[in-house]
Amino acid sequence: MPRIKREVELEVKPKFSSLVEQLADELRNNRAYGQPVIEEMRLPRTDALRVTVIWDNWEGVPFEDRSNTILQAYEDVEGRGFRERIVLATAFTFPEAYEVGMLPYQVLPLVRKDDPVSVEKCVEAMVEEGASLLFAPDEPQLRFAKREEAEACVKRLVKRLPKSEPVWAITRDVGRIEPRALD
């Protein structure tokens, strides 16, 4: 009978090499704003890390490939040892993260006729800040996990658009009525 030798494939090569490169660049540059949002959570008592990357570029990428992409980008930038500290690498698009309640804070432009800035300028600044266009292409949404992050974003928006301070509002979701509850 044939004797067939096979090996368990321990290394899964990421299929989305351009995303690996883009994410690696983001890890190197560590920008204060924009997409992706990369959250590293260190677990107590160990050096282990849980990494979450919220990024609209995940749209259309299978979930497992997203995780492998994150792990490879970390290995490229931080080395093998750092990658092995990551016990869970999770990826969401902004709408997905919003759906599971990770982004309850939103920064909104409330522009009136006599305000010194236009809606178009606000939208432009929001997109530069990393607003998601996946909720609706013509209505970018700036969403955050924490109030402090939303407040820091407003400060940057005011810097980008001087005198726009009264325009920006921060809202917090207080829960949604699930369609099933109405059945």
Added chain:
Amino acid sequence: MAAAGRRTAAVYLWGYAVEMTIKAAYFQVVGFLATQSIAIQHLSAAKANAPSLAIVRKGGNLHSVESWAELLVGMRGIQPGWAYADPAFAGRVLGNARAIGCLWTETLRYRKNLAYHFEVDQAHEAAGWFLTNMYQM
């Protein structure tokens, strides 16, 4: 259910309880709070981690209780201070997961067959072990 003759349904429910118990234990180990939502992205991320722990997952979906038990034990094994105090406990986690994994799939709820009494007893015993030991997992 088992007492009422709904034996396959009883096996299904016990298996489902085991699946949720093991998954909850896994996510507790990787630092999730009890109130934190677990999304399909988290489950897939855990699955993606399996090859690095030399675990070959059984089945392509996210329901294999054996694979989740292996992931849980493997994850505890690689982190300093996370391994079970009694190494034999890891063997019991895997053994009981295997026992129920032989009897249960998530598609059992669509089946019209009737489980044998001995299968019900085996599923009951394995599920009972998980529910008794869930806080040590």
